Amino acid sequence: MEYHRILEHIRRYGKNSETIDVLYVIDAAGKLIDDIRIKDVLMADPNVVVGDLIDNRLISLHANDPQEEAVNIFRMNNRVALPVVDEQGIMLGIVTIDDILWVANEEYTEDMQRFGGTEALDEPYLDVxxxxxxxxxxxxxxxxxxxxxxxxxxxxxxxxxxxxxxxxxxxxxxxxxxxxxxxxxxxxxxxxxxxxxxxxxxxxxxxxxxxxxxxxxxxxxxxxxxxxxxxxxxxxxxxxxxxxxxxxxxxxxxxxxxxxxxxxxxxxxxxxxxxxxxxxxxxxxxxxxxxxxxxxxxxxxxxxxxxxxxxxx
Missing domain, CATH: 1.10.357.20 (SLC41 divalent cation transporters, integral membrane domain)
Structure with missing residues (x-):
């Protein structure tokens, strides 16, 4: 895909996307190939093609990964969003940093309750x-x-x-x-x-x-x-x-x-x-x-x- 087509694609589909900070490259079968940050696209030469922007440093989450592992991957890699793939590498969607912050808060709450010698509450204290x-x-x-x-x-x-x-x-x-x-x-x-x-x-x-x-x-x-x-x-x-x-x-x-x-x-x-x-x-x-x-x-x-x-x- 050429540079101008990348921008056209962003204009057409970006409005309904949760985030456009990162673009994801997939093949015809839906298998995730790589991710490209939007700043790399905007600063690239107008004659560039998608293949030239791929750096093969893909970081992704697996659908069956524990929530704690997803939180750690976000923490270690300083990302605002990460793709989720299945066992075959097919892209299923993305997880954004606000989702992970919610999960991290939930995990922290459960851990604090267990530290105090009680089972984790599944809802706010006053609602139990x-x-x-x-x-x-x-x-x-x-x-x-x-x-x-x-x-x-x-x-x-x-x-x-x-x-x-x-x-x-x-x-x-x-x-x-x-x-x-x-x-x-x-x-x-x-x-x-x-x-x-x-x-x-x-x-x-x-x-x-x-x-x-x-x-x-x-x-x-x-x-x-x-x-x-x-x-x-x-x-x-x-x-x-x-x-x-x-x-x-x-x-x-x-x-x-x-x-x-x-x-x-x-x-x-x-x-x-x-x-x-x-x-x-x-x-x-x-x-x-x-x-x-x-x-x-x-x-x-x-x-x-x-x-x-x-x-x-």
Whole structure:
């Protein structure tokens, strides 16, 4: 097609098109060959033909692609519109940036709801009936409730062994909250990186190595602060008795272990869920926190038994 015929075609059909920023070249069978930006047409030599404007750098969406992948392709390629093709490469239509912004907002909303430990709502909050709202929220609450029952079981198991070191129970929130916070941080970072296409399932080992190092360093920072807290309270009130150093070591070592474990669990759960075909956003902050609560108490009480056996217990 010659230059003047391109402009005639735009004048004839452009008025009813959703956008004319990009022109699409197809063959007689409807198979997409390439796309041409309108600025390249307007700035071209009047004697040019369509074949001279083709650069074979076509970017397209497939009809069966997940919505998240379409959002990522738009984000990475800075396009206002992209063509959609089927398995044979036949052009089915286009998707414009306003469509993708709507999809991205919908996906973001669903992810935020899952982060909070609930199923995604299919309509605005105020339009959801109370019955459906309860159904959406009850599932995860029941799962988290049974998870917390495991936490209670762990406490009951160690209760008699640690009965003579009651101050350790007062320090439990310090330990388990730190592990839950580190797990939630790691989970949020990995889920966001997955959503942006920055990491894939194949990057799990690289992520694990980074989280082992960062989790250990974060745990070390909190462990030192925890020991300083025990030392400070001991100085003012003699709250931990003559064996306060051992109590401080229990808290310090436990914080290192719990924060490291929380970081590993929080970062690996999204990979596991993605591998199983589930939504990584399901490894939300409450879910990660509950899992880390149980294992964190096991770590804490294990250090307590190892370091204080024969001394305080």
């Amino acid at each position: 009936s109370i019955v459906n709202l309860v159904k959406k929220r009850s599932g995860w609450l029941v799962v988290l409730f049974f998870g917390q029952l495991l936490t209670a079981t762990v406490i009951e198991h160690f209760e008699h062994q640690l009965a003579s070191a009651i101050m350790l129970f007062a320090l439990m929130p310090l330990i388990i909250s730190s592990g839950g916070n580190s797990g939630s941080q790691a989970s949020t970072l990995i889920i966001q990186a997955m959503a942006l296409g920055e990491i894939t399932i194949g990057d799990w080992w690289r992520v694990m190595k980074r989280e082992i190092v960062s989790g250990f360093l974060l745990g070390l920072i909190l462990g030192i602060l925890g020991f300083i807290r025990i030392m400070t309270f001991q100085g003012f009130s003699d709250a931990y008795g003559e064996h306060w150093v051992l109590v401080g070591l229990v808290v310090g070592f436990s914080l290192v272990g719990v924060v490291l474990w929380g970081s590993l669990m929080g970062s690996m759960l999204p990979f596991i869920l993605r591998k199983l075909g589930a939504d990584p956003a399901s490894s939300s902050a409450p879910f990660v926190s509950t899992l880390v609560d149980v294992t964190g108490l096991l770590i804490y009480f294990t250090f307590a038994v190892l370091l204080l056996k024969g001394v305080l217990i």
